[in-house]
Amino acid sequence: MNHLKPEEAHEILQKSPNTLLIDCRTEAEFYYVGHPTDAVNIEWNMGLDFEVNPHFADQVLRMAGRKDRQIILICRSGKRSVDAGLALEDDGFSNVSNVLEGFEGELDGQHHRGTNGGWRMRGLPWRQL
Secondary structure, three states, rough: EEOOOOHHHHHHHHHHOEEEEEOOHHHHHHHHEEEEOOOOOOOOOOOOEEEEEOOOHHHHHHHHHOOOOOOEEOOOOOOOHHHHHHHHHOOOOOOEEEEEEOOOOOOOOOOOOOOOOOOOOOOOEOOOO
């Protein structure tokens, strides 16, 4: 799995519009916290108990169409997306990358996100519904 800085991921998405950007956070995070523009939400963890989505790889394949399509995964801080990416690779996906720092970045000294890295803090295109 490749690991990309947020700016590198954005550059790839601009140069290769067939690349699929998957936000693997929960649906609530995706909609209420915000998400990268043009990202597709497929949850890695689901519900209040945060169970791993047993259909994740199948849902990604339905969206991607094939297992060799370039896929970039993003989550809150870049940790869930690593687990999701490893699961995709175990399932035969061959071109998977992870966005380091995720959408919101790591916690800062005051236990807040969004000030210490991440897609949004880096000023990359995002939206909130």
